[in-house]
Amino acid sequence: MITTELLRNVSYIDVALLVLIIFFLIRGIVTQGKIKKEIQEETEEKIEALKKYQEDAFEMLNKKHESLKEILVDRINKLTAKLNTILKSNETVMLEIDNKTKPLKASIDDTVDQVKATRDTLRKTMLENEKEMKKMGKEIDDFSKEIQKMKDDIRERTIDLEL
Amino acid sequence: MTESIVATMLFADLMDSTEMAKNLTLLEYDEMIVDFQSTMYEVVSHHLSHYDYVGNGLDSYWSIAGDELRVFLYSGAVLFDVRSALLIAAKMKLAWLAGAFNERILEEGRMVSRIGVGINCGKVIKDVREWRVRMGQEQPNIEGYAINVTKRIESASRETNVYNIMVGDSLYKRCQESNEINVAFSQPRSLDFKGLGQKIPVYEVISFINFEILPSMPVSLQDGLLDKMQYAVTQPNPEPWIFVTLLRHYISLITSGRHEYLESHGIELAKQALEVLEYKPVIYNMLGWFHAYGQSARNLEMALRYFDQSLSLDPRNESALLHKARILDVMGKKDLARHAYEQILFHNNDHAEARRKVGQYQAEQQ
Numbered sequence: 074m075i076t077t078e079l080l081r082n083v084s085y086i087d088v089a090l091l092v093l094i095i096f097f098l099i100r101g102i103v104t105q106g107k108i109k110k111e112i113q114e115e116t117e118e119k120i121e122a123l124k125k126y127q128e129d130a131f132e133m134l135n136k137k138h139e140s141l142k143e144i145l146v147d148r149i150n151k152l153t154a155k156l157n158t159i160l161k162s163n164e165t166v167m168l169e170i171d172n173k174t175k176p177l178k179a180s181i182d183d184t185v186d187q188v189k190a191t192r193d194t195l196r197k198t199m200l201e202n203e204k205e206m207k208k209m210g211k212e213i214d215d216f217s218k219e220i221q222k223m224k225d226d227i228r229e230r231t232i233d234l235e236l
Numbered sequence: 237m238t239e240s241i242v243a244t245m246l247f248a249d250l251m252d253s254t255e256m257a258k259n260l261t262l263l264e265y266d267e268m269i270v271d272f273q274s275t276m277y278e279v280v281s282h283h284l285s286h287y288d289y290v291g292n293g294l295d296s297y298w299s300i301a302g303d304e305l306r307v308f309l310y311s312g313a314v315l316f317d318v319r320s321a322l323l324i325a326a327k328m329k330l331a332w333l334a335g336a337f338n339e340r341i342l343e344e345g346r347m348v349s350r351i352g353v354g355i356n357c358g359k360v361i362k363d364v365r366e367w368r369v370r371m372g373q374e375q376p377n378i379e380g381y382a383i384n385v386t387k388r389i390e391s392a393s394r395e396t397n398v399y400n401i402m403v404g405d406s407l408y409k410r411c412q413e414s415n416e417i418n419v420a421f422s423q424p425r426s427l428d429f430k431g432l433g434q435k436i437p438v439y440e441v442i443s444f445i446n447f448e449i450l451p452s453m454p455v456s457l458q459d460g461l462l463d464k465m466q467y468a469v470t471q472p473n474p475e476p477w478i479f480v481t482l483l484r485h486y487i488s489l490i491t492s493g494r495h496e497y498l499e500s501h502g503i504e505l506a507k508q509a510l511e512v513l514e515y516k517p518v519i520y521n522m523l524g525w526f527h528a529y530g531q532s533a534r535n536l537e538m539a540l541r542y543f544d545q546s547l548s549l550d551p552r553n554e555s556a557l558l559h560k561a562r563i564l565d566v567m568g569k570k571d572l573a574r575h576a577y578e579q580i581l582f583h584n585n586d587h588a589e590a591r592r593k594v595g596q597y598q599a600e601q602q
Contacts, residue, residue, distance in 0.1 A: 235555045
């Protein structure tokens, strides 16, 4: 009903204008769709390019990593070999030194043991002497006390008999 | 095994205990006996151990029953045993004087009981009886006539008034023969003992000089002993023997070099003792000693006067003669000194100092 009323009151110009508008609208939509498609395609291309670049970069990195790894392993291996050689040579030297110093060491050990034993003996002797000295000192002290007591007793006994 | 030995016997008991029993309650009497026994135990056991007696009946044996103590000493050295017996007697009296029971009685103003002692030497039989062994006891029985005599001598000690120590003739003779013990006796008394049928001479100890009395007391009894003795001589009717013992101890303290202040105190005490003691030569000798060898009291003239007073009572008193001779020598009165030394030699030709000095004077004259 509304459409019938509308058609009754519009002129040809209005219709033409409407058609024109619709035409421009459709054309705008189509154009926009085209642009959108173009942008999408362009984006996809860029993404593809980026992916490719990324892959290339990864590949290059991997290659570099591998190469570095190889270099490092190689160097480490070389170093290890050198180290082993050095260690081996050191070991030989140490063994040689050890062999050469063994008697000296044993002799030193013996001497140290002897010194220790002598020191212990000395300490023991000193302690024993100290004990003995203390004992003797005490005995002398007791003896002198005894002598003093005897002297006092003799003096007192003399006084007893002289009173 | 039955053995015949020479023993020195000491019997002691509480004088007038029967009379005391009448005046004391049963508990008080028991308290007195308990105190007496424990005091005697302390003194005798400590003395025997201090003087190296083995005990157990080997060289000594003692027992106590009621208020009676019996000590037998037979170390083999009779004079040593005699001195021990005299020391035990003096120490017993000292310990009893200062004992807890007597202290209380004194505080109440009552008369304290005294200990009477009889000492004698003689042959006895020592034997471990079979019945004792069967009882599980190994102590020997000591029997003999000398024991009966000693018991009678101990009874006679009640009649004495200086030490209340009476000795028998045998002990008296041994002391007179030797000059190793400074002990003086009264003139002999002939006492007729019931049952013995004869008169026996007994002697009262009137002076006993020995430096060991106080120092050899048991440690438990030494505390405050000197103070108690000093207090005792200030009381009315003091026991005369305390003066002699105290004065001798003062001399020991003075010679130890730390008690110069005791010189004047000793002189005062000796003067007091002259009023109490009948036997005075020993007190005059002590007065002379204070003035001759003291520091603050040194006065040779005064000392000489006291030794002369001693000699006036006992002209043969060797101690007084010796000190007199020494003082005269120091004063330069050589002739008088020589005369005094010669008097000593007249009675005791073995006197070493007198012989040496007389020889010296003779050499000087030539």
